[in-house]
Amino acid sequence: MRLGDVTPASEVLVVWKHVGVLEVTDPNDPRLDEYRFLRTADRRPDRPGGLGLVIAEGVIAVGRMLASHYPVRSMLGVRRKLETLPIDDLDAPVYVTTAEIMAEVIGFHLNRGVLAMAGRPEPPAAIDIVDGARRLVVLEGVGDHENLGALFRNAAAFGVDGVLLGTGCADPLYRRSVRVSMGHVLSVPFTTLTPWPDGLKLLQDNGFTVMALTPSGVVELSSVAMPDKAAVLLGSEGPGLTPEAVAASDVAVRIPMSGGVDSLNVATAGAVAFYALGAGR
Amino acid sequence: MRLGDVTPASEVLVVWKHVGVLEVTDPNDPRLDEYRFLRTADRRPDRPGGLGLVIAEGVIAVGRMLASHYPVRSMLGVRRKLETLPIDDLDAPVYVTTAEIMAEVIGFHLNRGVLAMAGRPEPPAAIDIVDGARRLVVLEGVGDHENLGALFRNAAAFGVDGVLLGTGCADPLYRRSVRVSMGHVLSVPFTTLTPWPDGLKLLQDNGFTVMALTPSGVVELSSVAMPDKAAVLLGSEGPGLTPEAVAASDVAVRIPMSGGVDSLNVATAGAVAFYALGAGR
Structure with missing residues (x-):
């Protein structure tokens, strides 16, 4: 009532x-x-x-x-x-x-x-998030609570099925992350992915194409043939993804950007990628 | 040196x-x-x-x-x-x-x-921004300095040619806006658009299709045939665009979103729209 x-x-x-x-x-x-x-x-x-x-x-x-x-x-x-x-x-x-x-x-x-x-429930096993999912996001080194919260908000908006946290990520359940996410850290399942980055193999073994989003990506996002199961790998906007994480991915993808600008906020880059993946449809 | x-x-x-x-x-x-x-x-x-x-x-x-x-x-x-x-x-x-x-x-x-x-230079006339542009963003009621700054950052990243400020927008040159924009309020030209919303006619008279971005838009962003000259009209995420502003636009467009989620941050919505418009290419 x-x-x-x-x-x-x-x-x-x-x-x-x-x-x-x-x-x-x-x-x-x-x-x-x-x-x-x-x-x-x-x-x-x-x-x-x-x-x-x-x-x-x-x-x-x-x-x-x-x-x-x-x-x-x-x-x-x-x-x-x-x-x-x-x-x-x-x-x-x-x-x-x-x-x-x-x-x-x-x-x-x-x-x-x-x-x-x-209370803080036990996090699920990674396989429980991967199983049955079609769209995932994987994060490396996203240590900023606001960016992390904004990413969850955007993931929810575009129907991403889960978030996997690689090394160096902040706690999504910190108060500020919960607030910035509009509560979506509580609706989008997440857990840590270990070992890093070898744990990405779990996704690949389950049919996922792991797409590393990086300004140096060789393929433009808009020209990627969208796979049935896709995981978007994002790093923090300063240092970006480690070479090891990019190497462990299936393809390195870039968002086409205007000259002189080399980065988007990580949550914004995520939103653009999720949109391009048609995750919400 | x-x-x-x-x-x-x-x-x-x-x-x-x-x-x-x-x-x-x-x-x-x-x-x-x-x-x-x-x-x-x-x-x-x-x-x-x-x-x-x-x-x-x-x-x-x-x-x-x-x-x-x-x-x-x-x-x-x-x-x-x-x-x-x-x-x-x-x-x-x-x-x-x-x-x-x-x-x-x-x-x-x-x-x-x-x-x-x-110093604060005299703002340009709206026609000076419209003239020669292909991609513009028009804002209504974006009163939050951080959102405004983030919008300019995203506009720069996707090669938007200028920003027109309708009624109720904050000052892009406030210190926090400058900071969040990474200085792009100084690189992307902007000015006010008056009267509001009738001033949109200036854009239409110059060949622009004005696309109002709103959750109630009848057309999905991904199915819009991209016009040669496009202006994206964005409102603040709480109240959204006024009916008058939507009525003055040529088409009301929505970003497809997952069930239960009805809004993106305005700067994020802008980034997705600018990407879809291929503004940077």
Whole structure:
């Protein structure tokens, strides 16, 4: 049930009682302790070596988390935002509070007004992502959380079936990656690919053509005959792909670019390649 | 002449004397006053209602500024960065200092190590951009400086000839736009298009097909017969294009996307459209 804007407050409370909605009036409430250090590098709850939780911010990303297989542990938000989310069947506490108390707890004003915390599931085996897929993206050395998040967003937009992380990639479940991805790191399956780059053989053994996207590619993207199963291999925009990764690919492809410009942002290059591959069709 | 790393310091000073290189040792030096309020909203030198200057940061963007028609007024940087830039023929003072003094002057540590300031030239008339162009981008309501900068970067990468700004767009010459564009706001010509959206008629009168890019477009991008002269019309990713702007266009085009995903970042959508238009070829 979606709670409409016209529902009287008292009725909203009755509905919410069924799903464990708890009002918080004290910023020191210990039930919110997991939300306290969102911006503290060594204590942030999404640090893999720490609590290793996954944080979604805002109605769109939280909605994707609720629809995903990520086990939601709790939510925190203002009434206006929580009302727009399908929380009726959620088996986890939902803390409703004011924007002011929320800011005191998390340490800054969150304009998006709602947060959800989930546990970090075991990553799937690479073969489980490869099996049944037709379009994949493989990343090497993408260490920037925003670029990584943007890549997942673009992968989702073009119907890419999964993301495989080679060496040197950032954590897609870092809060900023989740945010920039619009929650799509929770909808597009991913895992690490090891050993690197020899693990690419797993894709090739399963019928994939591995296309390394690099400014020095010998083939233009628009002239590639699109294979039934294609994996796009992307590196970070500074150093680019290692020669070893390019050598382990089946073909090196370039996006035709104007003179004097030699690089696109990695997420943008990915979007262009996914479009050219017709991944969404 | 490019100054090599092995040039002895004394010789470098001799070379630089020819081009007006001035060493700064006092952070209160009044010659650097224009650099003092880079992050102060109401005093920043790039504010159109204020000094209205244009600031380039880092070797790549400063290099593009030096190669552009923007009248450079001065530069400030550390020796290591200045040495990599073609400043010998520059008719403006170049202030060389330490990273510490530079941080004191501008108010934060600038990792990129070099800044250039230019005056803001009169924008060209729209007809001067339309005339002779084959690929244009027209923007409506793109108010986010980073998206705007990224759009210029992508426009440059795909050889777009110019950018026309409809109503509600941010200032492409804001410092953050310049940075995100990698300096390409200084290489891709732009101006405002008025009245809006009737000004689109100027493009149509000059042989352009105006293609509105919108998720509700009736034609798929990949099935558009590419016209000789094409202008891509893009709106901001939240509200999208106004019905008036779409109505004033010749065709409404959509990028085919996967189910459940309804939008791309505006700069990414632009990149995909520019690629499809083969603008760089």
